[in-house]
Amino acid sequence: MTAPAAHDVRAQIVLGGVGGQGIVFLSRLLAEAAIARGLPVLASETHGMAQRGGIVVSHLKVGPFQSPVVRAGRADGLLALSEECAALHEPFLSERAWLVVNARRAPASRAGIRVHALDADALALASGTPRAVNLILLGFALARLGEGALFCGAGAVREALRRRHPSGGPVLQAALSALELGIARGT
Amino acid sequence: MTGRILMLGNEAIGRGLVENGCAVAASYPGTPASEILSSVDRWRKAFGATMHVEWAVNEKVALEIAYTAAISGLRAAASMKQVGLSVASDPLMSGAYLGVTGGFLVISADDPGPHSSQTEQDSRMLAMTAKVPVLDPASPGQARELTGIGFELSERFGVPVMLRPTTRVCHSSQDLAPAPVRPNARKARFAKDPARWAATPAFRRRLHDRLAEKIAAIAAYGPTAPVRLDAGAGTPRAVVASGVACAHAREIMEESGLIGEIALYHVVQPYPLHTEFIERLFEVHDEILVLEESSPVIEMQAADRRRVRGRLTGAVPWTGELLPEAIDRILARFAGRSPRETPVAPEGGGRRPTLCPGCSHRSAFYAIRRAAPGGIYPSDIGCYTLGLNLGAVDTVLCMGAAVSQAAGFDIAHRLCGRPVDIVATIGDSTFYHAGIPPLIDAVVQGARFVLVILDNGTTAMTGFQPTPGSGRGAGGERTAAVDMEAIVRACGVGFCRIGDPDRIPEFVALLREALAHARERGVAVVIARRPCAVAERRAAPPARRTRVVVEEECTGCRHCVEEFECPALAFDEDSGRVRVDELLCTGCGVCVHVCPAGAIRAEGAGEDAE
Numbered sequence: 001m002t003a004p005a006a007h008d009v010r011a012q013i014v015l016g017g018v019g020g021q022g023i024v025f026l027s028r029l030l031a032e033a034a035i036a037r038g039l040p041v042l043a044s045e046t047h048g049m050a051q052r053g054g055i056v057v058s059h060l061k062v063g064p065f066q067s068p069v070v071r072a073g074r075a076d077g078l079l080a081l082s083e084e085c086a087a088l089h090e091p092f093l094s095e096r097a098w099l100v101v102n103a104r105r106a107p108a109s110r111a112g113i114r115v116h117a118l119d120a121d122a123l124a125l126a127s128g129t130p131r132a133v134n135l136i137l138l139g140f141a142l143a144r145l146g147e148g149a150l151f152c153g154a155g156a157v158r159e160a161l162r163r164r165h166p167s168g169g170p171v172l173q174a175a176l177s178a179l180e181l182g183i184a185r186g187t
Numbered sequence: 188m189t190g191r192i193l194m195l196g197n198e199a200i201g202r203g204l205v206e207n208g209c210a211v212a213a214s215y216p217g218t219p220a221s222e223i224l225s226s227v228d229r230w231r232k233a234f235g236a237t238m239h240v241e242w243a244v245n246e247k248v249a250l251e252i253a254y255t256a257a258i259s260g261l262r263a264a265a266s267m268k269q270v271g272l273s274v275a276s277d278p279l280m281s282g283a284y285l286g287v288t289g290g291f292l293v294i295s296a297d298d299p300g301p302h303s304s305q306t307e308q309d310s311r312m313l314a315m316t317a318k319v320p321v322l323d324p325a326s327p328g329q330a331r332e333l334t335g336i337g338f339e340l341s342e343r344f345g346v347p348v349m350l351r352p353t354t355r356v357c358h359s360s361q362d363l364a365p366a367p368v369r370p371n372a373r374k375a376r377f378a379k380d381p382a383r384w385a386a387t388p389a390f391r392r393r394l395h396d397r398l399a400e401k402i403a404a405i406a407a408y409g410p411t412a413p414v415r416l417d418a419g420a421g422t423p424r425a426v427v428a429s430g431v432a433c434a435h436a437r438e439i440m441e442e443s444g445l446i447g448e449i450a451l452y453h454v455v456q457p458y459p460l461h462t463e464f465i466e467r468l469f470e471v472h473d474e475i476l477v478l479e480e481s482s483p484v485i486e487m488q489a490a491d492r493r494r495v496r497g498r499l500t501g502a503v504p505w506t507g508e509l510l511p512e513a514i515d516r517i518l519a520r521f522a523g524r525s526p527r528e529t530p531v532a533p534e535g536g537g538r539r540p541t542l543c544p545g546c547s548h549r550s551a552f553y554a555i556r557r558a559a560p561g562g563i564y565p566s567d568i569g570c571y572t573l574g575l576n577l578g579a580v581d582t583v584l585c586m587g588a589a590v591s592q593a594a595g596f597d598i599a600h601r602l603c604g605r606p607v608d609i610v611a612t613i614g615d616s617t618f619y620h621a622g623i624p625p626l627i628d629a630v631v632q633g634a635r636f637v638l639v640i641l642d643n644g645t646t647a648m649t650g651f652q653p654t655p656g657s658g659r660g661a662g663g664e665r666t667a668a669v670d671m672e673a674i675v676r677a678c679g680v681g682f683c684r685i686g687d688p689d690r691i692p693e694f695v696a697l698l699r700e701a702l703a704h705a706r707e708r709g710v711a712v713v714i715a716r717r718p719c720a721v722a723e724r725r726a727a728p729p730a731r732r733t734r735v736v737v738e739e740e741c742t743g744c745r746h747c748v749e750e751f752e753c754p755a756l757a758f759d760e761d762s763g764r765v766r767v768d769e770l771l772c773t774g775c776g777v778c779v780h781v782c783p784a785g786a787i788r789a790e791g792a793g794e795d796a797e
Contacts, residue, residue: 020771031193031362032193034362035191035193035362039362041360041361042326042361043359044355044359044360045195045358046358047302047358052541052542053538053754054538054539054540054541055538066435066441067435067437067438068355068359068360068434069510069511071511071512071515072512072529073529073530091531092530124770125770130770
C-alpha cells in the first residue's frame with residue numbers, strides 16, 4: 001500500500017502507556033513525520049504527576065482538525081505500550097479501528113477491531129535496550145499496518161529520527177536499530 | 188521540509204514572547220505552565236536575544252520582577268499556573284491600578300479537570316476582580332499570536348494583560364511556522380511619578396476611575412473582538428465559545444452539520460466582553476449557548492439572562508473539563524437533536540501514579556513511618572505528594588502549608604492536652620517558595636514538630652528546574668546559591684541536621700533524635716539530602732548498575748510491595764514471591780534494608796549499593 005494523498009489524510013490515533021515508556025516522544029516523532037509530508041497536526045499530551053508511573057495517553061490528529069482531543073469512538077487506531085492500556089483506551093476506537101499492543105498474546109477486544117500483538121518487552125530486554133520498547137512497537141505497527149493505515153511509512157519515521165539527531169551518533173543508531181527490530185517482526 | 192515545526196502550546200507562547208521583543212521573563216514552575224519559561228530561554232539563546240530569563244523563588248516575586256521591568260518601559264512577562272496566580276494576586280490587583288508603560292503579560296495557565304492541580308479555578312475570574320483584560324487562546328497557534336496582540340493591547344491602554352491558556356492549549360502541539368525574531372532596541376527608563384507608582388489611597392481612587400475608563404475602552408478594541416466562524420446566515424440560535432471549548436465545538440459542529448444551522452462566535456477576550464458584540468448578539472439571535480472553561484465569565488456579561496444557556500441555567504456542568512464528548516451532548520440538546528450514543532472515554536484510571544524507582548523520597552517516607560508511627564504527617568506540593576501511597580502524607584493544602592499545618596496541628600492538639608508526634612515533609616523548591624515564613628512563625632510560637640526538607644536539588648515534578656540552592660539559572664548559567672542550613676538556623680531552629688534517606692537505619696535514628704528534640708524543645712529540621720534519581724540519570728547515565736536479586740528466603744509477605752511500593756518490585760502470583768522488574772530497577776539497593784526476611788540482596792556491591 002502507498003501513503004494516501006496529503007489532502008485525503010484524516011487520521012486520529014491514540015497512544016497509551018505507563019509513565020516512563022516514552023509515549024510523548026513517540027507521538028512527537030509521528031507528528032514530525034506528518035509535518036515533513038506537509039500535513040497539519042494537532043496532538044494532546046499528558047504531563048505532570050501522571051507521568052510518575054501513572055497512565056500516560058497522547059492523542060494525535062493528522063489532517064484538517066480543530067480540536068486536539070480525540071473523541072470516544074472516533075480513533076482510527078490505538079498503539080498500546082502496555083497491555084492494560086489496550087482495555088483502558090479501547091473506548092476511543094471506532095468500529096473498524098486497529099490496535100497494536102505490547103503483549104505476549106493478543107488481548108480480547110471488540111468485534112471488528114484488528115488486533116496485532118508483539119512482546120516488545122522481551123525483545124527490548126533481549127537486545128539490551130530496555131528503554132526501546134516504544135520504537136520497537138512503532139516499527140512493528142508501521143510494518144504490520146502499512147502506509148494506508150497510518151499517514152506515513154517507516155521511511156518517514158527514519159527521516160524524523162535522523163532530523164532529531166542530525167550528527168548521527170550512538171543514540172540515533174540505537175533508535176534506528178530498535179525501529180528495525182520491530183519492522184522485522186511486523187513484516 | 189515545509190518550514191513548519193511542531194510546537195507545544197507552551198513552546199508557542201515562549202516563541203511568541205521572544206518574537207515580540209519581551210525583555211524580561213520570570214516564572215515559577217507548575218504544570219501546565221512550566222515549559223513556557225524554558226522555551227523562552229531556548230529561543231532567546233537561538234537568536235541571541237538580550238533578555239533576562241529567571242525561575243523566580245515564587246510567583247509573587249516573578250510577577251513583581253516582570254511588572255517592574257514593564258513600568259521601566261520594557262516588554263515583560265510573568266508565567267505561572269493558576270494556583271500560582273493566587274500567590275501573585277497581591278501585586279496583580281495593585282499593579283492593575285498603577286498600570287504599565289511597557290507591554291506586560293501575566294500568563295496564567297488553568298487546569299480544568301483538574302489534571303495536575305489542587306483546583307479547577309478560572310484565572311479569568313481573577314482578571315475580572317483585578318480589572319485587567321484577559322485573552323483566552325483556543326490553540327497553540329493562537330496562543331502565540333495573542334502574545335503579540337496582548338503586548339500591543341497592554342501598551343495601548345497602559346494595563347497589565349492576562350493570557351489564560353488551559354492545559355489543552357499548553358500541552359497540545361501543532362505545526363506552526365515561526366516568525367522572525369526582532370531585535371529588542373528598547374532601553375529601560377523609569378520615569379518617577381510618586382503619585383502613580385507610590386500612590387496613597389487618595390490617589391488610588393483616581394487610578395481606579397482611570398482603570399474603569401480603560402476597561403470600557405478595551406471593550407471596544409478591534410483586534411481582540413469576537414470572530415464569527417460560520418458563514419454568517421441569520422439563525423435563531425448561536426453558540427458563543429472561548430478557548431479550547433471553541434475548538435471542540437467548531438470541529439463537532441462541522442462534522443455534524445450544525446455549523447450552518449447554528450451560528451458560532453469565537454470570543455478571544457472574555458473580559459471585558461465587547462459591548463457592541465453583546466448588543467448585536469441579542470439583536471440577531473433568539474437563544475445563546477455559552478461554552479467556556481471553567482466559570483461563567485462570558486455568560487455573566489451577556490445581559491439578557493432569559494435568552495442565555497450555560498452554567499447558570501444548568502446546560503453546562505460546573506465542574507470537570509469540558510471534553511468534546513460533553514460539548515457534543517450539550518450542542519445536541521441546544522439544537523433540539525437527541526444526543527448520540529458514544530462510548531465512555533476513559534479518565535486517568537488504570538494505574539495510580541507512584542514515586543519513581545530509585546526515588547529517595549520513598550526511603551524518607553518509609554523511615555518516617557518507622558520513626559513516628561501514629562504521628563500526623565502534613566505534606567506539600569511536589570512529587571513527594573505521592574507519599575500518599577505509602578501512608579506518610581496526611582494533608583496537602585497548598586505550597587508551603589506543610590510547615591504551617593504542622594504548627595497548626597501541634598497548637599490544636601497541645602491546647603487540649605493531647606500532644607502528638609508530627610513529621611512534616613516539604614520539597615526544597617517548595618521550602619524556598621513558601622516554607623520559610625511559616626518556619627519563622629513556628630519558631631516564634633514555640634510549635635513542636637519535625638520538618639523534613641526533602642532536598643533532591645531540583646524541582647523534579649515540573650521538569651527539573653533549578654532551585655535557589657542549585658547555583659544555576661534558567662539557562663544553566665552559574666548563579667549564587669543560598670545555603671539551606673544557614674536559612675533554617677537563621678529562622679531560629681535549634682536542631683538542624685542533614686541525613687541521607689537511602690541509608691534507612693541511620694535515617695530512622697536521626698528522625699528519632701529530631702523527634703526527641705521536638706517533643707521537649709521546639710521545631711527540629713532534618714534535611715533529607717540526595718539528588719533526584721531521574722535528574723541524575725538524565726545528566727549522566729550510570730556506567731554500571733547494581734543488580735538486585737530476590738533470594739529463596741522471600742516469604743511472600745508483601746511488606747516491600749505494600750509498605751515500600753517500588754515499581755521495580757512486583758509480586759508474582761504464580762511463585763508467591765516478589766521479583767525484580769529489570770526494566771524498571773535502578774539498582775539503588777535501598778530495598779535491601781526493607782525486606783524483613785533479608786531476602787533482597789544487591790549483587791556485586793558494597794554496603795551502599797551505589
